[in-house]
Amino acid sequence: MIAELAVDLGAIARNAGALARLAAPARLAAVVKADAYGHGLVPVARALAPHAARLCVYALEEAVALRDAGITAPIHVLGPIAPGDLDVAHASGAAITLWDDGLYARQVASVARRRRRRFAIHAKVDTGVIRLGLTPHEAPAVLARYAATPEFELAGAFTHLAAAEEIDSTFTLEQLSRFLHATANVDVAVERHAAATAAAILWPEARLGAVRCGIGLYGIWPSAESETLMRERGLALEPALRWTTRIVALHEIDAGTTVGYGRSWRAERGARIATLPIGYAEGLPRAAGNAAHALVRGTRVPFVGRICMDMAFLDVTGVPDAANGDPVTLIGTDRGAQITAEELAAGCGTIGYEIVARLPAHVPRSYVVTEP
Ligand SMILES: *Cc1c(COP(=O)(O)O)cnc(C)c1O
DSSP states (O other): OOOEEEEEOOOOOHHHHHHHHHHHTSSEEEEOOOOOOOOOHHHHHHGGGGSSSEEESHHHHHHHHHHHTOOSSSSSOSSSOOGGGGHHHHTOOOOOOOOSSSSHHHHHHHHHHHHHHHEEEEBOSSSSSOOOSSSOOOOOOOHHHHHOTEEEEEEEOOOOOSSOOOTTHHHHHHHHHHHHHHHHTOOSSSSEEEOHHHHHHOOGGOOOEEEEOOOGGGGGGGGGHHHHHHHHHTOOOOOOOEEEEEEEEEEETTTTTTEEEGGGGGGOOEEEEEEEOOOOOTOOGGGGTTTOEETTTTTEBOSSSSOOOOOOOOOOOOOOOOOOOEEEEEEETTTTTTEOHHEEEEEESSSHHHHHTTSOSSSOOEEEEOOO
């Protein structure tokens, strides 16, 4: 096996429990979009379902995959659904996101009428991301029309926050105020929700009826601030993913030798270079070259040279006993040393979200359920 992704479903369940306790009485909506942030949609959804009020996906295809796997938990599709797919959406029993007040809303109603069951809807209000949603100005009238449409079951009204990671920003409070005004006349039975992981941790006033947590479920912090604040409160999140590969070749090179495409790294003195059998096609960002680190025998060693499509290089000069076949940890712990998804991401100039969301589906995942 070229690389291995081992996912701890016990850690994911414990993270869900910790976030649910933190946010209570707000309910927990567990976000499993992007193949459960690269951790594997179906096994993760199955592990989360008992701990969450519902599962949130981005695409209808993900909702259908969950139903095909026999998962009956409530589902909310966060993203857009093409008019031609509304029958499939209705048959799946998932709630959809609606922010239209014209032809599309009429198409949704007509599918529900024809299929003789109301369509569950979460109405979206855009309070400052400029992504999807009704404007706060138009929202009150449109929400009233949704509530009065017999084919709709208005289950929720929600918004998304633009800067919840920034603990000093007043923009989150501004967005919340816009949202609460826009939804002031909505029936109290309609669940209002705004917070993703960062706001669920940092902004108690944003918890409302439910929090939609993704990244925290996987034990990855949305930001350094949220990590510090949550740790101060004695709450911990456990990273759930371990990403390993093996050394497939070792080279003793002389000073002046260059490594890899473009000859971007040159040995200043004699060095030992390990070749790894993974590259950017396996999810290791090209930006890791000459920038990020991995663990070999519990020692942090640098990537040198450019990351290739399917191969990469580590300078293991500092690990004299490194041997061909040795395990290499890209994310995880090894003999007390740890590299988190956030650290690998920082080395690549990106965020933990992008590292895990781009782990390719073809890299096999294995699942374990640890006890605390
Ligand atoms: C992805 C997403 C979330 C989850 O965000 P995290 O930061 O991963 O917790 C919540 N709500 C919406 C609308 C999203 O797109």
